[in-house]
Amino acid sequence: MISHRPTVPPQTPGSFAEQAAPASFPSLRMRRLRTSPTMRRMVQETRLSPDDLILPLFVDHHAGGEASIQSMPGVMRLSVERAVEEAASAAALGIPAVLLFGLPESKDAAGSGAYDSDGIVQRAARAIKAACPELVLITDVCLCEYTSHGHCGVLRDSGVDNDRTLELLAATAVSQAEAGADVVAPSDMMDGRVGAIRRALDAAGYQDRSILAYSAKFASGFYGPFREAAESAPQFGDRRTYQMDPPNAREALREIALDVQEGADMVMVKPALAYLDLVARARAAFDLPLAAYNVSGEFAMVKAAAANGWIDEKRVVAEILTGIKRAGADLIITYHAKDAAAWLREGSF
Ligand code: PBG
Secondary structure, eight states: OOOOOOOOOOTTTTTHHHSSSSSSSOOOOOGGGSSSSSOOOOOOOOOOOOOEEEEEEEEEEEOOSSEEEETTOEEEOOOOOHHHHHHHHHTTTOEEEEEEEEOOOOTTTTTTGEEESSHHHHHHHHHHHHTTSSSSEEEESSSSBBOOOOOOOOTTTTTOOHHHHHHHHHHHHHHHHHHSSSEEESSOTTTTTHHHHHHHHHHHHOOOOOOEEEEEEBBGGGGGGHHHHOOOOOOOSSSSTTOOOOOOOOOHHHHHHHHHHHTEEEEESSSSGGGGHHHHHHHHHOOOOOEEOOOHHHHHHHHHHHHHTOHHHHHHHHHHHHHHHHTTOOOEETHHHHHHHHHHHHTOO
């Protein structure tokens, strides 16, 4: 047997790898993998798909057809009929799920419109489920759109009463499940809500419905346009005694861990962009599906800058949504969902 033994100097452990690897410039050139669109496509690490997107919809008892929202160009408050059309067009674009928010007929101190079996979200849920049975129907569970004071729970001594609110949130989730919701998504940030909702759903026979918990939801200025859309701004004070304090990352991981313990099927970080570190940390720490909410203020900034011609909307939306996915989110709730799905379809992202 002829052996061709290369004449190499004696190896010390590790040095062969050093020698074999083109360690640095000029033998190493990162630009080689960027030379053509096809090459870039081949080495692309993160690929956005309509499957990643969830479209929020605002259903308004008082909207005849649709009403525009000044701070959210292109987003409408919809009648039940128009909401069904929007849900169908999202489904046709390959978007797997919509998330329903409701503006009730009237508001009161106990937010009773939220758990009314004939409430606006319940009616919309029934209509959407009948028209698009294949679509995953997610409903927001919170009282702030339904309370006259605009807080996410009921009040006692001018504060939000956590434990009394749990009963109402659980009743809301059950009435939404009854109306056809596949997934209920509590966004109130009361302690113990995920467990309370899970127990109530199971007791009512809805063991098959999932909970997407807004686990790490921060008290954020980025919700401003949503509050115009949902007419849900608190009439006094703010949400800082229940939503999280923006500087706290370890606490966010504790919140997520608690929701997992209480039975959440999916967890969420919200808002997305100023909290991408938490999306990445949550991805590393938990194996559940992880959602991130690209919230109304994030959407409004893109729309305003694009309307002024200061940014290219399509490019910026592609970067934002890809960035959220690259950080580790499996699901992105975004008002850009329909545009993004259409751009993805035509391959122009
Ligand atoms: C309800 C709720 C809010 C959002 C989602 N669910 C508003 C808030 O907490 O004040 C915000 C969504 C957005 O800004 O797009 N609690």
